[in-house]
Amino acid sequence: MxxxxxxxxxxxxxxxxxxxxxxxYGLVRVRGEISGFKRAASGHVYLAxxxxxxxxxxxxxxxxxxxxxxxxxxxxxxxxxxxxTTYPGRSKxxxxxxxxxxxxxxxxxxxxxxxxxRLEAEGLFDPARKRKLPFLPRTIGIVTSPTGSVIRDMxxxxxxxxxxxxxxWPVAVQGESAAGQIARAIRGFERVEPRPDxxxxxxxxxxxxxxxxxxxxxxxxxVADSTIPLISAVGHETDTTxxxxxxxxRAPTPTAAAEMAVPVxxxxxxxxxxxxxxQMHAFDRMLTHAARHxxxxxxxxxxxxxxxxxxxxxxxxxxxRLRLRSPLLVxxxxxxxxxxxxxxxxxxxxxxxxHSERSLAAIPEARLxxxxxxxxxxxxxxxxxxxxxxxxLGHRRVLERGYALVHRTADDTLIASSEAAAxxxxxxxxxxxxxxxxxxxxxxxxPRPRGAKPRxxxxxxxxxxxx
Amino acid sequence: MAKTTDDGAxxxxxxxxxxxxxxxxxxxxxxxxKLERGQLDLESSIAAYERGTELRRWCDTRLGEARMRVEKxxxxxxxxxxxxxxxxxx
Numbered sequence: 001m002x003x004x005x006x007x008x009x010x011x012x013x014x015x016x017x018x019x020x021x022x023x024x025y026g027l028v029r030v031r032g033e034i035s036g037f038k039r040a041a042s043g044h045v046y047l048a049x050x051x052x053x054x055x056x057x058x059x060x061x062x063x064x065x066x067x068x069x070x071x072x073x074x075x076x077x078x079x080x081x082x083x084x085t086t087y088p089g090r091s092k093x094x095x096x097x098x099x100x101x102x103x104x105x106x107x108x109x110x111x112x113x114x115x116x117x118r119l120e121a122e123g124l125f126d127p128a129r130k131r132k133l134p135f136l137p138r139t140i141g142i143v144t145s146p147t148g149s150v151i152r153d154m155x156x157x158x159x160x161x162x163x164x165x166x167x168x169w170p171v172a173v174q175g176e177s178a179a180g181q182i183a184r185a186i187r188g189f190e191r192v193e194p195r196p197d198x199x200x201x202x203x204x205x206x207x208x209x210x211x212x213x214x215x216x217x218x219x220x221x222x223v224a225d226s227t228i229p230l231i232s233a234v235g236h237e238t239d240t241t242x243x244x245x246x247x248x249x250r251a252p253t254p255t256a257a258a259e260m261a262v263p264v265x266x267x268x269x270x271x272x273x274x275x276x277x278x279q280m281h282a283f284d285r286m287l288t289h290a291a292r293h294x295x296x297x298x299x300x301x302x303x304x305x306x307x308x309x310x311x312x313x314x315x316x317x318x319x320x321r322l323r324l325r326s327p328l329l330v331x332x333x334x335x336x337x338x339x340x341x342x343x344x345x346x347x348x349x350x351x352x353x354x355h356s357e358r359s360l361a362a363i364p365e366a367r368l369x370x371x372x373x374x375x376x377x378x379x380x381x382x383x384x385x386x387x388x389x390x391x392x393l394g395h396r397r398v399l400e401r402g403y404a405l406v407h408r409t410a411d412d413t414l415i416a417s418s419e420a421a422a423x424x425x426x427x428x429x430x431x432x433x434x435x436x437x438x439x440x441x442x443x444x445x446x447p448r449p450r451g452a453k454p455r456x457x458x459x460x461x462x463x464x465x466x467x
Numbered sequence: 468m469a470k471t472t473d474d475g476a477x478x479x480x481x482x483x484x485x486x487x488x489x490x491x492x493x494x495x496x497x498x499x500x501k502l503e504r505g506q507l508d509l510e511s512s513i514a515a516y517e518r519g520t521e522l523r524r525w526c527d528t529r530l531g532e533a534r535m536r537v538e539k540x541x542x543x544x545x546x547x548x549x550x551x552x553x554x555x556x557x
Contacts, residue, residue, distance in 0.1 A: 135489030136529075146539060152556035155537055163535035168554055170539060184546065192540070192548055269530050272492070275499050276523050282502035283516045290509050 014088035021093060025084035030095065031103050032056065033077050039065070047072065049080060049095070057094035058082070064098055076111065077103040105208050112208075112215050116242060119217070124224045125245045131229045133249060133260065134197045136268075139165045140261055141196030141228070143185040146170035150204045150254045157258035162265040167196060173203040179216035186222040186230070198261055199228050201243060202254040205236040214241035223247055233257035399432035406430075409437070488529050495522040 008016065032049030039045050043062030048055050058080065060068070072078065081099040086092065102108045119125065140158070144151050146168060158164055169189065171181040182201065189196055201223070203214065213219065214234045223230055223246040232247035233254040244250040251257035301307075323329070391397070395405065406415045409426040421427065421440065429436045498519040501507055507515055539554035 159535045163533045166537040168539045279499045279519045286512050
């Protein structure tokens, strides 16, 4: 019967339902993919979780949302912890999220990659940002858990290599609050006195979830902001967390971080000792060398007395040379030289004369005569030859060929033309074999009979016609 | 308060005015090499030797004063470091 059923008002029912739901689902964990993520101006976050069949609305109040260790985004699979509640005003139910974490390694890796890309784009991993570690830090600040083997191993290794002053800032290295604590410690060390020269942030190995705090952005940013050089040593060699990209050096293990932090004291001491020895030996050698040099110089200096003697000798020498240069002496010297040369010339001349005499005396008398005779005969021969030559060139040879010469009887000069002969009364014609006196024939006169025997040089007139 | 330089070495503790152990060691090395090469005249050698000896003594002192001292920070209720106490790893 309907009347037996309790009758609610809408509100009564809605609130009864709300109580029931809240009682029954006061704390639930639910896995789902984020969808419709929205951050309101108030700071509250609204989203839905969904799987392949259903959708569950969710809200994350501002206080919780700001504490989320990662940035939720659509598509990310998460596990939310919270309570279910209803919203009577709209007949709705939703989950109030108190905690949210990525669901599983795949989701975390995706988140890690996204975060890494973003920080890298900001330049936080730039090699130029990385600082050189101090060679020998005086105070080392360590951020890690105060319990467990990590701090023990690091302190042990530090003591082994170079006993140092260590300040430990204890933190939780996993869990929700770990990232905040770690970031705070890194920033806090800047204000600690004495301020450490070097920081080490360390944690032992673990799953990606265990190491997740070191992937949180607040930790990475604290490291990037730190003015103190920082070594990160999180997990094992194969684990790479975000802090490793931002730190100045990444150590594969906490123990390795201790090795990077300090040199080995004994090695330094040995090296220093060796340097000291080398310095001493080098200096000794230098001194020995210098002493030897001084000794050598001293030897070079010699006895003062000897120096004086040398100087005296030099003075004497110079004095002597000065005297030798006096003008009178120079003049004397020159005259002597002239005399000597004169003497020498006389000697040479005398010598030559003697030599010539000797050569002459060496030739026998008969040979001299023969030489003279031959010389005379030679000259006569030469004279004859020359006479012949002269004769051959003379007019007599021409006369032999039929020519004749006409001489003036008076003075025996030659008459070379008929004009010259015109006034002459007597001439002589010279043939090659003798002369013939002739007279010129005047007009109107009988010539003398031919056939008269010519008289050489006495009848030039008879020969006149022949001209 | 001790003054620190960029590389973290305490300048006050270096009587030779060297900023760090590394620099002191480097300078000493340079001095020894110069002495060994015999590049310096006698007077410079003596000065270098004195400087080298001073550096060496300072480095020795620095090595000699190496002590392991581990302290854990303690905090006030706001989580700010307040003090420190000796720490022994468990």
